[in-house]
Amino acid sequence: MKAVGNLQAPVYGVAAEFHSARDLYHAAEKIRDAGFSKWDVFSPFPIHGMDEAMGMKRSILGKVVFLGGLTGFLTAVTLQFGPTAFLYPLIVAGKPTDLFTVPAFFPIMFELTILISAFTAVFGMLLMNGLPRLNHALFNWDRFKKVTEDKFFVAIESADPKFSERPVRDFLESLGGDNITTIHGD
Amino acid sequence: MSEATATIEETVTNEEKAVVRPPLVLNKRTMGWISSYISSIIEDRTPMWWWVSMAITVPMTLMCLSLLAYLISTGVGVWGNNHPVGWAWDITNFVFWIGIGHAGTLISAILFLTRQKWRTSINRAAEAMTLFAVVCAGIYPALHVGRVWMAWFLAPVPNANGIWQNFRSPLLWDVFAVSTYFIVSILFWYTGLIPDLATVRDRCTTKIKKFIYGVMALGWRGGNRQWRHYEKAYLILAGLSTPLVLSVHSVVSFDFATSVIPGWHTTIFPPYFVAGAIFGGFAMVLTIMIPACALYKPLHDLVTIDHVNKMCKIILLTGSIVGYAYLMELFIAWYGGNPYERAAFWYRAFGPYWWAFWAMMFCNVIAPQLFWFKYFRTHLLWVWIIVQFPNMGMWFERFVIIATTLSRDFSPSAWGMFHPTWVDICTFIGTFGLFTTLFLIFIRFLPMICMFEVKAVLPEADPHYGEDHH
Numbered sequence: 001m002k003a004v005g006n007l008q009a010p011v012y013g014v015a016a017e018f019h020s021a022r023d024l025y026h027a028a029e030k031i032r033d034a035g036f037s038k039w040d041v042f043s044p045f046p047i048h049g050m051d052e053a054m055g056m057k058r059s060i061l062g063k064v065v066f067l068g069g070l071t072g073f074l075t076a077v078t079l080q081f082g083p084t085a086f087l088y089p090l091i092v093a094g095k096p097t098d099l100f101t102v103p104a105f106f107p108i109m110f111e112l113t114i115l116i117s118a119f120t121a122v123f124g125m126l127l128m129n130g131l132p133r134l135n136h137a138l139f140n141w142d143r144f145k146k147v148t149e150d151k152f153f154v155a156i157e158s159a160d161p162k163f164s165e166r167p168v169r170d171f172l173e174s175l176g177g178d179n180i181t182t183i184h185g186d
Numbered sequence: 187m188s189e190a191t192a193t194i195e196e197t198v199t200n201e202e203k204a205v206v207r208p209p210l211v212l213n214k215r216t217m218g219w220i221s222s223y224i225s226s227i228i229e230d231r232t233p234m235w236w237w238v239s240m241a242i243t244v245p246m247t248l249m250c251l252s253l254l255a256y257l258i259s260t261g262v263g264v265w266g267n268n269h270p271v272g273w274a275w276d277i278t279n280f281v282f283w284i285g286i287g288h289a290g291t292l293i294s295a296i297l298f299l300t301r302q303k304w305r306t307s308i309n310r311a312a313e314a315m316t317l318f319a320v321v322c323a324g325i326y327p328a329l330h331v332g333r334v335w336m337a338w339f340l341a342p343v344p345n346a347n348g349i350w351q352n353f354r355s356p357l358l359w360d361v362f363a364v365s366t367y368f369i370v371s372i373l374f375w376y377t378g379l380i381p382d383l384a385t386v387r388d389r390c391t392t393k394i395k396k397f398i399y400g401v402m403a404l405g406w407r408g409g410n411r412q413w414r415h416y417e418k419a420y421l422i423l424a425g426l427s428t429p430l431v432l433s434v435h436s437v438v439s440f441d442f443a444t445s446v447i448p449g450w451h452t453t454i455f456p457p458y459f460v461a462g463a464i465f466g467g468f469a470m471v472l473t474i475m476i477p478a479c480a481l482y483k484p485l486h487d488l489v490t491i492d493h494v495n496k497m498c499k500i501i502l503l504t505g506s507i508v509g510y511a512y513l514m515e516l517f518i519a520w521y522g523g524n525p526y527e528r529a530a531f532w533y534r535a536f537g538p539y540w541w542a543f544w545a546m547m548f549c550n551v552i553a554p555q556l557f558w559f560k561y562f563r564t565h566l567l568w569v570w571i572i573v574q575f576p577n578m579g580m581w582f583e584r585f586v587i588i589a590t591t592l593s594r595d596f597s598p599s600a601w602g603m604f605h606p607t608w609v610d611i612c613t614f615i616g617t618f619g620l621f622t623t624l625f626l627i628f629i630r631f632l633p634m635i636c637m638f639e640v641k642a643v644l645p646e647a648d649p650h651y652g653e654d655h656h
Contacts, residue, residue: 025649028410040409044217044385045642046417047649050410059418079342083350090352104354107437111362114430118370118423122377125419129412132404139407147408148385150217150641155409 005140005184012137012185013039013157014168015144016177021047024152027175028053031154034171038160042144042153061124068120069113076112080105137185155183210304210643212487217641223484224633225389232630235481239626246619253613254329262332264609271592271604276330278584279614281438281459283323283621284364285580287371288431288460289467290316294374295427298420304496306639307488310382311478312471313375314634318624319470320368322617327360356440363437370430374423380406380416381638435459442587449530449591452518458511465504465550466580468497469573474625476570478634488635491564498563501554501576508583509551526596538603539590542582549579 005012018024021043028041032055041050051058081099084090089097126132138144138155147153154177156168165182172180211220257264267274290312297305331337340361344350351358383403390396406412436456443455472494479485519531534543553575556562562572589604628634645651 020651021647021649022651022653040411042408043410043413044221044408045381045638045647046413047410047647049649051414053649054410056411056414059415061415061418062422065422080353083344084353088344088348088350090350092352092354095354101354107356107359107433107440108353108362110429110433111359111366114426114433115366115369118373118426121419121422121426122373125377125415126404128415131406131412132401134400134405136405136407145388148381148388148406148638149221 002180003182003184004142005137006186007184009185011158011165012183013155013159013163014165014172014180014182015138015141015153015155016172016175016181017143017146017179018152018154018177021152023176024154025050025053027154027172027177030175031156031171034162036156036160036162038157038163040155040157042138042147042155044148044150044152059128061121061128064124065117065120068124069117071120072112072114072116073109075116076105076109079112080108135186137183140186141181141183143179143181209645210306210490211640212490215487215644217644217646220488220637220640221385221389224635224637225386227482227629228386228631228633229389233481236626236630240623243619243622243626246616247623248619250325250613250616250620253609253616254325257329257609257613258334262330264607265330265613266605266607266610267330268602268604270595270600270602271589273330273588273592274604275585275589275606275610275614276326277441278581278588279617280323280326280330281584281588282466282581283319283326283617284367284438285435285459285463285584286467286470287316287319287323287367288435288463289471290314290319291367291371291374291427291431292464292467293471294378295424295431298424299428303643304493306643307635308471308475308493308497309639310375310378310636311475311628311634313371313378314625314628314632315467315471315474316371317368317375318621318628319467320364320371321624322621324364324368325617327364356437356444359437360441363434367430367434370423370427374427377416377420377423378636378639379632380404381408382633382636384408385637386633432460435463447591447595448524448526449519449534450587452515454511454514454518458508458515461504461507461511462550462580462583465501465508465554466576468501468504469576469580472497472501472569472573473577476566478629480566485635488640491566494566494569495560495563498557498569501573502557505550505554505557505576512547512551530591530594533594534586534590537590537594539586539593542586542590546579546582546586549575550583553579 016027018027024041024043025047028050031039032053041047041054043050084097084105085099091097095101143151144153154172154175156163156172158165169180169182215223253264265274265276267276290309293305293312294309294316298309328334328337331340339345340351340358342351342353380403383399384406387396387399387403390399436459439455439459442450443452445451475489476494479489516531516535519527522528533539553572556568556572562568593603594601641647
């Protein structure tokens with residue numbers, strides 16, 4: 001029974017090591033079929049098709065970014081028409097300042113749409129990933145450092161309703177996992 | 187019947203695959219090797235050449251900064267700008283540097299969207315180059331305004347007299363375009379760095395390093411529940427950067443094209459500027475990547491001759507587009523029948539700045555034609571020598587567009603020549619020092635090749651690797 005972290009602390013989950021993207025992929029398919037819900041696979045790079053293997057839907061980030069882009073666009077509309085048409089109409093070369101002059105406002109509308117969309121994409125992604133955070137129970141396990149190099153891991157969390165330490169260990173072993181370890185929190 | 191056809195098709199595709207898809211990473215390098223080698227560049231002792239290079243570039247940077255301080259304390263007259271050439275080296279250098287940045291975004295965004303997987307080994311360094319080029323570019327518009335402490339007038343807030351900006355001015359569009367470009371490039375670059383910073387964090391041996399890289403990696407764990415949002419974010423950023431990069435140089439060209447100056451007032455400017463930017467940018471990518479790979483020889487397994495070959499082809503293509511644009515400009519100047527336009531182009535080619543025009547023509551149109559020959563695309567020394575022509579030529583192009591045009595206006599009474607001062611010259615030289623210093627710092631402290639993306643293009647990264655059916 002290998003265990004890491006503060007053994008008095010509650011169990012975070014059980015993790016196993018795999019040696020290739022292929023093994024991890026097939027393990028994920030089986031964990032999905034076994035009906036677990038609070039689990040994840042860890043890899044040094046994104047694995048093509050893993051979302052299906054884990055039974056996950058598309059990320060909703062795209063929709064969030066659309067809202068961000070809309071915000072940027074409306075900001076630009078307000079920022080430009082507010083002063084130009086109402087607050088301080090600036091007559092340049094006798095040109096009108098009304099809505100018919102909209103083409104000259106396009107570049108800034110475009111730029112602010114892109115700017116706020118990009119911010120939403122990055123910070124939305126971090127928020128959805130629960131980042132930034134500097135500690136995590138998985139970091140208590142020394143072997144887990146290899147996840148950013150060339151090893152692959154599976155972790156089934158104790159928060160999963162089907163979690164029970166002994167059967168989960170056996171299950172991960174039956175999938176071909178190595179170094180099966182119980183991870184405790186700090 | 188149908189079964190037989192299917193089998194034949196399958197054999198053909200498999201064979202074709204074997205023929206047309208050479209491995210992206212040579213010498214069967216493993217994932218472990220990629221991590222250890224690329225991280226070792228920042229983990230090993232600082233090499234001697236790095237100190238020597240810094241000893242050259244840091245004083246150049248300081249020269250640039252002290253001359254900028256001199257300019258701020260004395261006035262913009264220390265530069266040679268004067269009537270009629272009010273935009274001179276400052277805007278030439280601005281457009282030159284910002285154009286260089288475009289190749290980085292092209293590699294990271296457009297080649298990503300078009301699934302050109304070979305980009306993975308060069309995108310990190312190219313994006314860093316983008317940022318540093320934009321830093322160098324930003325100096326000029328910020329300081330050429332003269333009274334630098336008034337530069338906040340560019341920000342969209344009412345000034346001391348309650349007057350707002352003219353949002354319909356291309357100069358304000360430029361402020362928004364360039365600052366958006368810089369910010370989005372930083373976000374894109376940093377997002378790409380997160381998983382690699384986690385790699386460096388996990389390899390760190392000292393507590394201080396572990397803390398610094400740990401904070402920068404934001405607690406990345408590489409779970410698929412993270413990767414799926416991450417990949418989506420990266421895709422969206424690529425999708426946003428693609429129109430952005432095309433817009434930035436278009437907006438820069440609007441600074442000229444929306445004026446009524448003969449030689450500037452042309453609709454060909456936006457596409458021609460964008461093609462020129464990509465052309466000059468790829469030349470700069472090769473200028474810095476070839477020496478970097480020569481210093482770290484094993485990188486040749488990641489940045490292969492095939493990469494260089496492909497980049498040379500892009501230079502050839504964009505260089506030819508630029509050449510076409512030059513000829514089309516000349517043709518329209520003649521065919522359009524506008525006497526001022528004709529005169530402007532006549533002066534470009536045969537006026538007092540004829541040498542700049544023909545230097546531009548030679549460097550941008552003629553010299554890159556050597557890349558039609560595979561020999562010149564695949565021998566690194568030749569490539570490095572040839573890409574210096576686009577580097578110089580693109581500077582001459584901006585000089586020709588700006589200084590030549592302004593020196594010969596409508597009325598001969600307003601004609602005059604531009605002469606750079608020593609401050610002009612030394613500031614420009616100094617920006618190369620700044621650019622190189624930033625790049626050297628980048629090489630030393632951050633992984634200069636995107637490790638996780640290179641791992642993902644290895645054959646064993648395929649979850650069906652070694653299985654019969656895809």
